[in-house]
Structure formats: structure tokens, C-alpha cells
Amino acid sequence: MKKKLSLFLVLLLAVTTFLAACGGNNDTAKDKDGSANKPDEKKEQVLNLLETQEIPTLDPALATDEVSFIVLNNVMEGLYRLGKDNKPLPGVAESYEVSQDGKVYTFKLRKDAKWSNGDPVTAHDFVFAWRRVLDPKTASEYAYIMYDIKNAEEINQGKLPVDQLGVKALDDYTLQVELKNPVPYFVSLTVFSSFMPQNEKFVKSQGEKYGLEANTTLYNGPFVLSEWKHEQGWTYKKNPNYWDKDNVKLETINVKVVKDTATAVNLYETKKVDRVGLSAEFVDKYKNDKNFHTFLEPSIFWLRMNTKNELLKNVNARKAIAMAVDKEALVNTLLNNGTVPANYLVPKDFVQGPNGKDFREENGDLIKTDVKEAKKLWEQAKKELGKDKFTIELLNYDDDVAKKIGEYLKEQLEKNLPGLTVNIKQQPFKQKLELESNMQYDLSFSGWGPDYQDPMTFIDLWVTNSPHNQTGWSNPEYDKLVKDAKTTLLSDLQARWDAMLKAEKLLFEEVPIAPLYQRGRAYLQREYVKDIVIHPFGGDFSFKWAYIE
Numbered sequence: 282m283k284k285k286l287s288l289f290l291v292l293l294l295a296v297t298t299f300l301a302a303c304g305g306n307n308d309t310a311k312d313k314d315g316s317a318n319k320p321d322e323k324k325e326q327v328l329n330l331l332e333t334q335e336i337p338t339l340d341p342a343l344a345t346d347e348v349s350f351i352v353l354n355n356v357m358e359g360l361y362r363l364g365k366d367n368k369p370l371p372g373v374a375e376s377y378e379v380s381q382d383g384k385v386y387t388f389k390l391r392k393d394a395k396w397s398n399g400d401p402v403t404a405h406d407f408v409f410a411w412r413r414v415l416d417p418k419t420a421s422e423y424a425y426i427m428y429d430i431k432n433a434e435e436i437n438q439g440k441l442p443v444d445q446l447g448v449k450a451l452d453d454y455t456l457q458v459e460l461k462n463p464v465p466y467f468v469s470l471t472v473f474s475s476f477m478p479q480n481e482k483f484v485k486s487q488g489e490k491y492g493l494e495a496n497t498t499l500y501n502g503p504f505v506l507s508e509w510k511h512e513q514g515w516t517y518k519k520n521p522n523y524w525d526k527d528n529v530k531l532e533t534i535n536v537k538v539v540k541d542t543a544t545a546v547n548l549y550e551t552k553k554v555d556r557v558g559l560s561a562e563f564v565d566k567y568k569n570d571k572n573f574h575t576f577l578e579p580s581i582f583w584l585r586m587n588t589k590n591e592l593l594k595n596v597n598a599r600k601a602i603a604m605a606v607d608k609e610a611l612v613n614t615l616l617n618n619g620t621v622p623a624n625y626l627v628p629k630d631f632v633q634g635p636n637g638k639d640f641r642e643e644n645g646d647l648i649k650t651d652v653k654e655a656k657k658l659w660e661q662a663k664k665e666l667g668k669d670k671f672t673i674e675l676l677n678y679d680d681d682v683a684k685k686i687g688e689y690l691k692e693q694l695e696k697n698l699p700g701l702t703v704n705i706k707q708q709p710f711k712q713k714l715e716l717e718s719n720m721q722y723d724l725s726f727s728g729w730g731p732d733y734q735d736p737m738t739f740i741d742l743w744v745t746n747s748p749h750n751q752t753g754w755s756n757p758e759y760d761k762l763v764k765d766a767k768t769t770l771l772s773d774l775q776a777r778w779d780a781m782l783k784a785e786k787l788l789f790e791e792v793p794i795a796p797l798y799q800r801g802r803a804y805l806q807r808e809y810v811k812d813i814v815i816h817p818f819g820g821d822f823s824f825k826w827a828y829i830e
Contacts, residue, residue: 324829324830326530326829327535327829328533329537330554330555331545331557332537334709334710335512337349337711338493339498340493341477342410342414343420345749346714350820351822352506352515353474354502354816354823356502357474357502358372358373358477360388360456361374363472363814367818373391373402373407373478375389375390377468383463384462385457386468387456388456388458394524395522396480396499396522397501397520398483400480402478403453407450411430412436412446413479413484414427415443416436416443417438417439423474423748427476429460429462432447433447447460447461463771474819479499494509495515501520501522502520502523502825503520503525503526504520504523504529514536516535517531518533528825528826530827531829534824540681541680542558542560542562542681543681546563549805556813557805558802559803561615562617563803571808574806575618575803577800578628578730578800579631580628580800581623581625581739581796582726582798583727583728584603584726585725585726585727585751585793586602586723586752587722588752588754588793593673593724596791597661598659600655600792601656601659602655603792603794604648604650604654605652605655605656605659606795607650609650611689612798615685615689618802619803620799620800621798621799623797623799624646624647624649625645625647625648625785626647626785626788627644627736627740627781628739628799629642631817632736640736644785647786648789655697655698656698663700669700673703673723674704674722674723675687675705675725676716676723677707677726678713679713718751720751720753726797729749730821731818732818734817734818744759745760752794753793754791759784759787762780765780766780808830809830
């Protein structure tokens with residue numbers, strides 16, 4: 282999933298500014314740090330929001346999902362954070378210098394950054410945190426995102442001890458980072474949740490409980506969690522120890538977990554919440570409302586296929602499934618919120634190459650709906666497998682929109698692929714992620730929001746043994762294209778770009794995933810809610826600059 286923040290090649294490529302609509306007035310004057318002018322302090326600064334799922338974890342080393350990333354983005358802070366224009370702003374770091382060869386970064390940390398218990402945030406907190414992410418014992422799914430650092434990959438593979446990582450605290454407020462190769466986007470990378478600091482003494486004192494309760498988590502961001510009632514909701518409070526607290530206007534953010542859209546809309550109508558996402562049946566009702574908004578995200582949803590399964594190990598069966606679903610009807614009728622069909626991996630309107638062309642424009646559609654061809658491939662697959670009937674399980678989320686999508690997928694596949702039976706298994710968010718990670722599924726409805734603004738955030742998901750692959754699919758040529766794009770081709774931007782274009786085409790020759798749609802969002806937000814910043818990658822929302830007018 283998404284989701285999700287960092288490594289955009291703004292410094293490498295001519296990148297278009299992605300849609301980053303703010304929930305309020307974007308024309309307010311900004312202070313030097315990107316914050317808005319101060320609102321009226323007399324207004325009660327309380328924001329009431331909804332979420333469809335529980336937080337799986339607040340441990341930055343273990344977080345992998347959209348919900349965790351949103352919360353971490355607001356209760357934690359790394360060396361840098363994304364500003365209102367989706368460019369890195371100083372966070373715990375005040376400044377940095379880079380060596381002439383581009384391999385050594387030296388960050389100067391601010392001395393007024395504190396943890397919520399009053400401890401200073403120091404360079405040692407980053408050294409400890411990054412080593413912990415890479416320690417094989419931690420089993421962090423996102424450890425690979427640090428592989429640009431010297432010895433990181435070898436440490437994560439158990440070949441070197443963690444103290445060999447190319448990260449040093451030169452003193453309490455100076456952090457030195459040594460990279461394997463020059464990485465022009467490294468500062469942007471430090472925005473991502475995996476790079477956030479961790480207080481060693483506190484983490485060790487909490488043991489396995491760390492990040493699982495409000496009081497077993499330590500915070501250094503604009504907010505803290507004062508309350509976390511599992512499966513019910515959580516409460517953010519303004520962090521009095523945050524170094525930039527003067528630019529944080531909200532005092533409280535109440536978040537309630539509601540999985541049913543009708544219930545959520547009723548809470549909005551009765552003025553108990555200030556913002557609500559809309560499903561298809563509510564879009565037509567509210568599309569002329571002054572508080573109605575839509576935007577297209579760079580998030581792609583797909584059917585992930587377990588290629589170890591008896592049926593799904595057959596490439597013709599996978600292609601048949603990928604071509605058997607009417608995506609137009611799915612997005613226009615079932616979703617109806619600005620979502621568009623996806624016949625691809627890398628989203629459109631996301632990133633441009635050295636030649637100024639959008640990645641999606643260059644590679645075009647790669648696997649489209651074609652029921653006639655799907656039936657032909659399906660009959661071929663049954664013949665190759667020597668069976669006429671197959672039963673598979675579709676793993677799904679348990680919110681109401683996902684339930685409707687699951688039923689639609691079941692109907693389409695069973696109707697268009699004779700002899701196929703699809704049983705749906707709905708699971709709470711955290712449990713679904715665990716089943717997927719352990720490959721305890723046949724088909725899984727899932728998606729991904731980018732972690733940084735570069736095609737690689739989608740493409741490297743599918744290399745052999747990637748913790749996010751979770752399909753069992755492996756292709757040596759694909760692996761080499763990705764490796765080259767991450768190393769030897771960094772000095773030749775067009776060749777790097779071409780390698781990623783080729784990799785995406787190769788993925789859909791073997792189809793370990795069946796793309797369904799690029800997500801749009803429709804929502805209602807009160808007119809008095811200003812400056813909730815929407816990020817197209819990483820943690821979806823920043824509340825640091827939000828206020829009630």
C-alpha cells in the first residue's frame with residue numbers, strides 16, 4: 282500500500298509538480314519555513330477526522346502501510362520533512378553539506394529538537410534508528426530503502442555487523458552519512474518514515490510493546506498521540522516540546538475508525554466530523570456541494586497473484602485473470618470518484634523523464650481488458666494444467682468499499698472464466714497485511730502509494746526476494762534492469778529511464794499482478810478547515826500547518 286514519501290528525482294529529472302491540493306485556502310502568505318500566517322488564535326483549534334482502518338504500528342522500522350505512515354508523518358520528524366509544496370524542509374536537521382564526490386553528507390542538527398519526554402533529539406538517535414532498521418533481527422520490510430548507505434545491504438543480509446553502517450555521530454548534533462555511490466536525491470530520501478530517529482533508551486525499555494500503544498511510543502513531531510483505542514480511534518495533541526510548536530495551530534485532532542461510508546457521511550451531516558471520504562453512491566448526491574472535492578492520486582490498486590498456487594503458477598491463467606475484469610465499469614459505476622482504469626504499474630501524471638515526457642505517456646497501456654482473449658487464454662491454461670475447474674480464494678480488506686470491489690471481482694472472474702470459483706476472505710487491515718507478507722493467499726486485492734517521486738518506487742517492488750513482492754514471481758532480467766537503474770546508470774539519466782520502461786513492460790509479459798485502477802478520491806471538507814496538506818507520496822497528509830478558521 283501505499284502507499285509511500287521521499288526519493289523523488291527533483292534533483293535528477295525535470296519533474297512536473299504533482300497534484301498536491303490543500304484542503305483549504307492555498308493563497309495564504311507563508312513564513313520562511315513554508316508555514317501559513319497565523320490564524321485567529323481565539324478559534325477552538327480542534328479537528329475531527331475519520332479513518333477506515335486501525336493503525337498497525339507506530340514503530341518506524343516496521344511500518345509499511347498508509348495509515349501508519351500518515352500518523353508517523355504527524356507525530357514524528359526526520360532530518361527533513363515534506364513542506365506544503367511537497368519539497369523537503371528542514372526538520373531535525375538545520376542544514377547539511379555534501380562532499381565534492383557526492384558520497385558524504387554531513388547534517389547539522391538543531392539543538393532545540395526534543396522528544397516528548399524532554400530528552401534532546403541527537404545524532405545518536407539517528408545512528409541507532411538506522412542500524413535498527415537494517416538489523417536482520419528487526420525484519421524491517423523497508424530496510425532496502427537504505428541500501429544507498431555504505432554497507433547497508435551487507436548488514437541487512439547478515440554479512441556485516443550493524444556498527445559497520447556508514448553513519449556516524451561526529452558529536453551530539455552532527456550526523457555524517459557515507460553512501461556507496463553519489464545519490465543526488467538523498468536529502469529527499471531522509472523524509473521517509475524509515476529514516477526517522479528513535480530514542481535507544483526508550484525503545485529498549487518498551488521491548489516488543491514499542492509502537493503498539495500511545496504510551497509505548499515516543500514522539501518528536503508536531504503532535505503526540507494522547508489516546509489510542511484500538512479499532513476505535515486515536516487522538517493527536519499538540520506537542521509542547523516540538524521545536525516549531527509556534528507554527529502548529531491545531532490543539533487536538535480526534536480520529537474515529539469507521540469502516541462504513543454511510544455511517545461516516547451521517548457523522549459529517551450531523552457535524553460530528555469535519556471531513557469525510559465519499560463512495561460512489563454519495564458522489565452524485567454531493568458533487569454540487571461547495572465543500573465537495575476530488576483529486577487523482579498516484580496510487581495503483583491491483584490483484585496480487587501467488588505464483589506458487591497450482592492455478593496461478595500458469596502464466597496464461599494469470600493473463601486471463603488480468604484481462605477478464607471490466608475496469609471501466611469498476612471505476613465509473615462502482616467507485617465514481619475520479620478513479621481511472623489502470624493498465625499499467627507506474628501511474629500517470631506522476632513523473633517525467635529527462636526528455637520531458639510522462640512515464641505513462643511513453644510506455645502506454647500494457648494489459649487491457651479483453652474478455653474474448655481472456656477466455657481463449659483461460660481455456661489454454663486449463664488444458665495445460667489438465668483440469669477444468671479451479672477454486673481460489675480472494676483475500677480482501679473488511680471496509681465497505683473493498684467489500685463491494687471484492688464482490689464485483691468475484692462476479693467478473695466467475696462469469697468470464699468458466700470453471701473458476703472465487704471465495705472471498707475478508708480480513709481486518711493488520712491481519713490482511715500479515716497474510717499477504719506470509720503469502721497465505723491465492724489472489725489478493727491490494728495497492729501501492731509511492732514512497733518517493735520516481736518510477737523506481739513501483740518498479741523495485743517486484744525484484745526477487747523484495748519484501749513487498751509477495752507473489753513468488755522472479756525474473757533475472759528484471760532484477761538486472763532494476764539493479765542497473767539503481768547503480769551504474771545513475772550517471773546516464775536517459776539510459777536509467779529506458780531501463781525502467783523496459784522493466785515495466787517485462788513485468789506484464791508474465792503478469793504477477795493484474796492492475797485495476799489508479800485511485801481518485803472524492804471527499805467533503807468543512808470550509809473552515811484550512812491547510813491540511815495532501816502529499817502525493819509518503820504519508821498522505823500533514824496537519825502541521827492546518828487550522829480552524
